[in-house]
Amino acid sequence: xxxxxxxxxxxxxxxxxxxxxxxxxxxxxxxxxxxxxxxxxxxxxxxxxxxxxxxxxxxxxxxxxxxxxxxxxxxxxxxxxxxxxxxxxxxxxxxxxxxxxxxxxxxxxxxxxxxxxxxxxxxxxxxxxx
Amino acid sequence: xxxxxxxxxxxxxxxxxxxxxxxxxxxxxxxxxxxxxxxxxxxxxxxxxxxxxxxxxxxxxxxxxxxxxxxxxxxxxxxxxxxxxxxxxxxxxxxxxxxxxxxxxxxxxxxxxxxxxxxxxxxxxxxxxxxxxxxxxxxxxxxxxxxxxxxxx
Numbered sequence: 001x002x003x004x005x006x007x008x009x010x011x012x013x014x015x016x017x018x019x020x021x022x023x024x025x026x027x028x029x030x031x032x033x034x035x036x037x038x039x040x041x042x043x044x045x046x047x048x049x050x051x052x053x054x055x056x057x058x059x060x061x062x063x064x065x066x067x068x069x070x071x072x073x074x075x076x077x078x079x080x081x082x083x084x085x086x087x088x089x090x091x092x093x094x095x096x097x098x099x100x101x102x103x104x105x106x107x108x109x110x111x112x113x114x115x116x117x118x119x120x121x122x123x124x125x126x127x128x129x130x
Numbered sequence: 131x132x133x134x135x136x137x138x139x140x141x142x143x144x145x146x147x148x149x150x151x152x153x154x155x156x157x158x159x160x161x162x163x164x165x166x167x168x169x170x171x172x173x174x175x176x177x178x179x180x181x182x183x184x185x186x187x188x189x190x191x192x193x194x195x196x197x198x199x200x201x202x203x204x205x206x207x208x209x210x211x212x213x214x215x216x217x218x219x220x221x222x223x224x225x226x227x228x229x230x231x232x233x234x235x236x237x238x239x240x241x242x243x244x245x246x247x248x249x250x251x252x253x254x255x256x257x258x259x260x261x262x263x264x265x266x267x268x269x270x271x272x273x274x275x276x277x278x279x280x281x282x283x
Contacts, residue, residue, distance in 0.1 A: 028233055074180065081190055
């Protein structure tokens, strides 16, 4: 009896790993401009209502479900996209103003603007003439 | 839907070399290479599916407009080409940016793939939706599945 339980445990671990692998990592560009971080992610097939963006404990998570509207009875002949969803997480630095994050998705491309906090912006120091 | 292809990924046979198994799990193998397989990260990604009356090709081309995507068919070979790049003004701005990550494919691309025989190219249609281009290629009438009626003897 004990042995059966022992064999079952690793199988569950493998299945859990399998499930996690089924989400794709979207390709992203991240750059800094105008006192903000910009994040651009490729999520083809994801619409506004199938996308969820969350910030929890300084971790930004992007989750998007592919909505392709495929007909009934479609059998796949060849597939490079083998998952139903996109998922990616990023750790945010403390300088990001979480309340001010803006997002929009257009044509399968998600654009996020993550503004920096006022206190972390670049400041110009004026030099006074003596 | 395309997850169906996973059914070919069989489970580990008992008694497999644990060492190999360990390493295969650490660096998952993308699977035995299909003759049509392409390097990881090829752009755009393509899925092909079949229904009773048509073959459907899904081209995952985020950020492209229908005008920027060029799809052509010749001798049953479908070619998808185009250009994904920023405008000149944006290009200049981009050069001054400090990038932390640049994973998204930029520039020109072209991919071809062979389609099954017997498609009616004349009636092909393409639609673009949320960065995914769906090409519907109807099968020729004579190749559609036919139901055979069984007569009572």
